[in-house]
Each structure stands twice: as structure tokens, then as C-alpha cells.
Amino acid sequence: MIKFLDLNKINSRYEEAFTSKFKTFLNSGYYIKGSSVKSFEKNFAEYCNTKYCIGVGNGLDALTLIFKAYIELGKLTQGDQVIVPANTYIASLLAVINSGLEPVFVEPDEKTYNISPTEIEKHISTKTKAILAVHLYGQLADMTAINKIAKVNKLLVIEDAAQAHGAVSISEEQKAGNLSDAAGFSFYPTKNLGALGDAGAVTTNDEQLANCISLLHNYGSSKKYINEIIGVNSRLDELQALFLNVKLDDLDDDNKRRQDIAKCYLEGINNPKIELPYYDLSSNHVFHVFVVRVQNREDFTNYLEKAQIGYLIHYPIAPHKQKALLQYKSLYLPITEAIHETVVSIPMSPVMTNDEIETIINALNLY
Numbered sequence: 001m002i003k004f005l006d007l008n009k010i011n012s013r014y015e016e017a018f019t020s021k022f023k024t025f026l027n028s029g030y031y032i033k034g035s036s037v038k039s040f041e042k043n044f045a046e047y048c049n050t051k052y053c054i055g056v057g058n059g060l061d062a063l064t065l066i067f068k069a070y071i072e073l074g075k076l077t078q079g080d081q082v083i084v085p086a087n088t089y090i091a092s093l094l095a096v097i098n099s100g101l102e103p104v105f106v107e108p109d110e111k112t113y114n115i116s117p118t119e120i121e122k123h124i125s126t127k128t129k130a131i132l133a134v135h136l137y138g139q140l141a142d143m144t145a146i147n148k149i150a151k152v153n154k155l156l157v158i159e160d161a162a163q164a165h166g167a168v169s170i171s172e173e174q175k176a177g178n179l180s181d182a183a184g185f186s187f188y189p190t191k192n193l194g195a196l197g198d199a200g201a202v203t204t205n206d207e208q209l210a211n212c213i214s215l216l217h218n219y220g221s222s223k224k225y226i227n228e229i230i231g232v233n234s235r236l237d238e239l240q241a242l243f244l245n246v247k248l249d250d251l252d253d254d255n256k257r258r259q260d261i262a263k264c265y266l267e268g269i270n271n272p273k274i275e276l277p278y279y280d281l282s283s284n285h286v287f288h289v290f291v292v293r294v295q296n297r298e299d300f301t302n303y304l305e306k307a308q309i310g311y312l313i314h315y316p317i318a319p320h321k322q323k324a325l326l327q328y329k330s331l332y333l334p335i336t337e338a339i340h341e342t343v344v345s346i347p348m349s350p351v352m353t354n355d356e357i358e359t360i361i362n363a364l365n366l367y
Contacts, residue, residue: 002347002356004310007189009351011196017246025242033218036241041201043248044185047166048177050203052210055236056217059162059186062200063095063132065234066158066182069212070130071099072229075156080129083155085115085141086336088134090319092160095184096132104128105320105328107335111278113137113291117145124149130156135164135176137277137314138192138258138288143179144171159183161203163288165193166255170282177203187244192258192288193251195240254350258287261348261357265290268361273300275342289314290348292364297342300367304346307363312345 011018025036037055045053056062070076078100084092086105096103104123109116114136131150133141143159150157157180161167164176165185177183187199202213212229215222220231262285266276275293279285291314294300304311318340320328347360 001308002310002359004312004345004347005190005349006351007194010194010349013250013351014243014246018243021242021246022239025239031238033235034238036238036245037236040236040241040245040248043245044201045203047248047251048175048183048203050178051205052203052207054202054210054213054217055241056200056202056213057234057236058198059160059184059188059200060091060095061217061232061234062162062184062186062202063092063158063160064098065213065216065232066184066202066204066209067095067099067101067130069209069216070156072212072216073208076101076129079127081125081127082130082132083115083120083123083128084132085134085136086318086320086331086333087113087115087339088136088160088319089162089315090322090324091162091186092132092134093319093325095160101130102127103328105331105333105336107333108136108339109142110335112139112142113277113339114139114141115146117142117149120146120149124153124155128153128155130158132158132160133180134160135162135167137285137291138163138167139277139279139285140164140167140169140176140179143169147172147180156181162186162188162200163191164286165191166251167286168283170284178205181206182209187240192255192286193244193247196243197237197240199236199240199244201236255283255286257350258348259283259285261352262287262290264357265346265361268358269364271365271367273367274364287348289345291343291345293339293342294344295342297344300344303367304344304363309360309363310347313343314345315340315343 041053087108161176182204187195220229
């Protein structure tokens, strides 16, 4: 059986380093907001080429805290509209809704599956105050076009970079996390840079925003028992920061391996029943997942199971069709719905062997 994702194999590479670092952590007796968090925030900010990084509890909190900080700073007001991609994971929408803002669903570009700049322009109104750009599946949204639209219309731009650690925009000459006013990252274990539990971060070049998020994520406090604003408890765990610091050094190499595997798939899979993803062969896609489309998904996944090839579906139900978001169920979003009904993710990870890749290619060609 070829696993969809072998987390044990990914993390076993670091067992010796994890064990050594853990002993140091354990013996320090300092387990919250310690040296590992400070070190990771510095290292990840440098990696993204941003001035600031604030470690938080998870990716959803990262996005939510950005929106809440903008409200706290008076740059957003509850009820303001935020343009969001209809084709995304529900967390993108929850961050907007949980902040008291109104999401405006926009269809994706059919080629990249990312939010369409052309459609963004059609949905801007006097209530629109921000754009949330999601780098879906590890491929950067068209940030050059999005930032131009935002500049003309005086809108904030926030990146949901949860799936795009290390992706580089050639046109902008910057990495994910430094292509907007602020970005939210998830370090969920399955991500390209994954912790061994929940973890997240915000990156930005805005000192005022960074300071506000630093307050918000720690009970609204910059000094113990002195609370300046109403905040939450969403701090990056010291132990997870330790693990992330170890793994960060290999992120670019791991992304390169993912890109090489993607090229093998794109060159080797030749089956008219299987639609392959768009890839321009640049570093703007780090292949968090490799997503194909098929017309009969049930038949295809049954075939994969018989061939002992792991898979997942990212994502089976569009957000506006979820029970939790019933108020949006009447929206007409045919491109988004078609994508959610036909996508299947096949194995993709930096620890896959060449034999596994060849087996998958051969199996998909025989489907």
C-alpha cells in the first residue's frame, strides 16, 4: 500500500534532533513563550523576508487575529465585506465570519483553481474593504493582479498561506507571506512545514499590526496581568516551535522534491480520463497536494483502493454547501461546485521513492 502521506517517515528523519532538543526544552523548565518561539518567529520572518512573525495556536487563529487586529486598529469595521475565494477550505471563510465581517464569495480561475482577479473586480462594492487571497494546494494566487486591484480600490490584502510555505512569486520576487499586508500560516502536521500538533503564525511588515496581534494572541496583554485590550489565548506552543525550527532548514529542499515529483506525474500520466493540474514549472507552486480531476470520482477512488494507492479529497463539499453555512446555500457558483465534485489528491510528499512514483503513474495510466 502506498500511503497518501507518511507522516512517520517524514518526521523520523528528525528523531535524533527532536530528542536532543526536547531534552533541552524539558530541562529548561520554561514551557510557554520561551526561547524556541522567539527563535522560530525570527527565523520564519527572515525566511519569508518579512519584518515580523507572530507565532499563534493554529492557521485559523492566524487569519482571525489579522482581521480582529484590523478591526481593533480601525482599518476594518464589523459588517465590512471581504472578498474570498469560493473554492477553498472552510477555515478561510470562518476567519472572516468569526471576526464579524461579511464574506463575498468569488469564483476561481478554472486553470489554477485560485481566486480569479477578473471575478474580484466584478464583486467590489462600496462595502468591500479587503481581499483574502488563498494559495490553494500550494500554488500562489495571482498576487500581482490582486494587489493592483486592491491599490486602485484602497483595499487591504490578506494571504491565506496555509498551504504555500516557501512558494515564490517570480513577478513579485517575494515568497508567500510577503505578498500582501499580512499573511496567515498553518503548521498543521500535514503541511509542507508541519509541526507535530497544531501551530500557526502571522507574517507582516506592518509594525502596528504586528504589535496589535502580539497583544490579541496573549489575552490582550504585553505585560503579565496588565490587559490593554480584549484578547484570546492563541500562542505558538514552545515545543511545536522547537520542532518547526528543526524542520525549517529543509523546507526548500523538500519543496524542490515535491516539484520534481509533480513534474514526473505531469510527464508520465497520460490518460484522457484524468485531468492534471496546471503548473508553469516555476517556484510559485510547492505542491502541498497534487490534485487531479475525474468525472466519475467514486469509480476512480474505488480503482485507487484496489490498486493500493492512497488518496484524499480536497475538498468534497464546497463551503457554501456546508450545513454550517446554510445562509449561503443559494449562491450560484458552478465552477466551484464542479471542482469540489471532481477533485482527488494523489500521493505527494518529499519522502516518496522513485519506485512509488512510477507505480502510481503506471496505475493511473491503466485506469
